[in-house]
Amino acid sequence: MLTFIGLGLCDxxxxxxxxxxxxxxxxxxFLEVYTSVLTGTTIPRLEEYYGKKITPLYREDVELHPEPVLxxxxKGDAVFLTAGDSMxxxxxxxxxxxxxxxxxxxxIIHGASITTAVCGLCGLQNYRFGKSVSVPFPYGKWFPMTPIEVISANLAQNLHTLVFLDIQKDKERYMHVSEAVDLLEEQAARAGxxxxxxxxIARAGSAxxxxxxGDAEEMRRFAFGDPLHIMVVPGELHDIEREYLVRFAGLC
Known part of the structure; x- marks a missing residue:
């Protein structure tokens, strides 16, 4: 038996x-550790609470060499753990x-997902989200324009865009909102x-x-604190969505 278990958002x-x-x-x-992380805990703490030895899995382990899991x-009962929801x-x-x-x-045993937690935290209606996108760290001359292309397409249909921010777990590097805004603003300028x-949003699921x-300048100034960070680029706001952001997200 192989059971996929979502661990939720924080710890x-x-x-x-x-x-x-x-x-x-x-x-x-087994714990997959490359697509997301539980920033509120560590593997030793997970092992202590669960009472089990945990084998971490990195990208190659999952995508190229999953034989140990299978x-x-x-032979017995194996579990495959992920942050958030499993699939x-x-x-x-x-x-x-x-x-x-x-x-x-x-x-599958499901866990809380960032895709639904975002809606609750920022008050944007889940049925108004279009295709999501990830913003990667640039590398050398590689500067992908896919994020702004997806955002532009969603805005043209008056849809919100969930924007995942890059994680480089091997370098303990987590993209912050201000970094993502800088990258998106450069892409937007290039695309006109x-x-x-x-x-x-920072540390969804934590206490x-x-x-x-806010606009780009406001987001660059604001201190979101420790990771994990995620963003939404909203379409045109409904009245209730706007009021929610005013009351709970400092929208002016």
């Missing part, structure tokens, strides 16, 4: 009761497919478009989340 206490029971009953526990699931990244769906091809039974409003809305 070891966000896992569901059903998920915790499955972890404690497992023969092998072998463990073929947000397509690589995790790929592992479930591979398990099915080997005749391994699978199941304008982003009128941003919403930044101290921060939500703040």
């Amino acid at each position: 070891e206490y966000d896992v569901s009761v059903r998920g915790l029971e499955a972890i404690r009953a497992a023969d092998a526990v 072998d463990a699931a073929a 947000v990244a397509t690589t995790h769906a790929d592992i479930r497919i591979r398990a099915a091809e080997r005749g391994i039974q699978t199941r 478009v304008r982003i009128p409003l941003y919403v930044g 101290t989340p921060v939500v703040h809305a």
